[in-house]
Amino acid sequence: xxxxxxxxKLDGNAIAGLLREIFSMEMTTAEGTCANCGRVHVVGEVVxxxxxxxxxxxxxxxxxxxxxxxxxxxxxxxxxxxxxxxEFSI
Amino acid sequence: MARTAxxxxxxxxxxxxxxxxxxxxxxxxxxxxxxxxxxxxAGQHVDVRLTADxxxxxxxxxxxxxxxxxxxxxxxxxxxxxxxxxxxxxxxxRTGDKVELRGPIGGYFVxxxxxxxxxxxxxxxxxxxxxxxxxxxxxxxxxxxxxRLLYSSRSYEDIIYRAELDRLxxxxxxxxxxxxxxxxxxxxxxxxxxxxxxxxxxEVAWPKAQAPIxxxxxxxxxxxxxxxxxxxxGFDPASVKTERFGATGG
Numbered sequence: 001x002x003x004x005x006x007x008x009k010l011d012g013n014a015i016a017g018l019l020r021e022i023f024s025m026e027m028t029t030a031e032g033t034c035a036n037c038g039r040v041h042v043v044g045e046v047v048x049x050x051x052x053x054x055x056x057x058x059x060x061x062x063x064x065x066x067x068x069x070x071x072x073x074x075x076x077x078x079x080x081x082x083x084x085x086x087e088f089s090i
Numbered sequence: 091m092a093r094t095a096x097x098x099x100x101x102x103x104x105x106x107x108x109x110x111x112x113x114x115x116x117x118x119x120x121x122x123x124x125x126x127x128x129x130x131x132a133g134q135h136v137d138v139r140l141t142a143d144x145x146x147x148x149x150x151x152x153x154x155x156x157x158x159x160x161x162x163x164x165x166x167x168x169x170x171x172x173x174x175x176x177x178x179x180x181x182x183x184r185t186g187d188k189v190e191l192r193g194p195i196g197g198y199f200v201x202x203x204x205x206x207x208x209x210x211x212x213x214x215x216x217x218x219x220x221x222x223x224x225x226x227x228x229x230x231x232x233x234x235x236x237x238r239l240l241y242s243s244r245s246y247e248d249i250i251y252r253a254e255l256d257r258l259x260x261x262x263x264x265x266x267x268x269x270x271x272x273x274x275x276x277x278x279x280x281x282x283x284x285x286x287x288x289x290x291x292x293e294v295a296w297p298k299a300q301a302p303i304x305x306x307x308x309x310x311x312x313x314x315x316x317x318x319x320x321x322x323x324g325f326d327p328a329s330v331k332t333e334r335f336g337a338t339g340g
Contacts, residue, residue: 008336009310009334016135016198017192017195028198029197029198044196044333
């Protein structure tokens with residue numbers, strides 16, 4: 001990873017507002033299971049890049065893409081195929 | 091797992107700048123009156139949105155600096171010269187101006203003050219802002235939670251909240267503050283004068299047997315370095331909470 005890429009690396013705190021828009025819940029304390037490595041991470045800990053045309057969420061353990069969230073033209077496109085399970089209290 | 095809560099739709103609202111505080115040459119606090127503000131937790135942030143005349147919008151997240159007890163909402167912003175939002179908030183905005191925001195946001199990087207564990211706070215630059223909300227929350231409630239702040243700044247002039255931290259640390263109520271200045275130190279400086287390393291953390295951090303809760307906030311490389319050093323030192327990774335500001339922010 002180049003220095004520039006590492007500088008752009010954020011974490012789940014950076015998409016707390018975006019996730020709250022979508023789920024109407026505080027989601028940074030939710031737990032996601034990576035579809036690739038099976039490890040469980042709190043959403044606040046996941047790796048986030050916002051420099052793509054949308055938000056890209058990666059697993060902090062294996063770097064697998066967990067979610068892609070794109071917003072535009074009054075719509076969301078949410079790919080969550082990299083998260084096997086998202087668990088949160090209601 | 092911590093409880094989440096159904097919060098309803100996150101609504102954009104306007105706050106009015108009641109006061110501006112220049113904290114350092116590049117950092118200012120905006121003290122805002124936000125009608126109907128529902129309160130927040132120390133460590134949470136707000137999203138701020140600017141809209142240009144042609145409709146173009148730019149949005150950034152800023153940590154809340156004020157404790158939940160304050161009637162006004164304070165955010166502290168570092169000016170990044172090539173940023174889209176921060177040059178407006180630090181330099182252009184005036185008392186009485188309206189700023190569009192939504193929040194409070196976040197629940198992972200928060201400290202409620204109802205925890206007996208000692209607290210270690212590790213800050214790099216403007217990463218001190220959410221940690222300051224925790225320190226102010228602690229002070230406002232006369233909490234005696236043993237708390238240590240290790241705060242890395244480039245130079246003495248770049249230390250945000252310097253006088254307030256000095257005052258709070260001299261109260262003798264269990265808060266200690268250790269500074270490190272990474273680029274320039276004034277004559278007679280007795281604090282650390284290097285980047286954060288394991289020897290420094292070993293001196294400042296609580297022994298791992300005391301099972302402290304740790305909050306690390308700052309630029310991404312600094313946060314990752316500090317967090318991995320703490321885990322190498324034997325701290326429980328689940329008790330080391332991190333918030334990365336990236337290198338820019340804007």
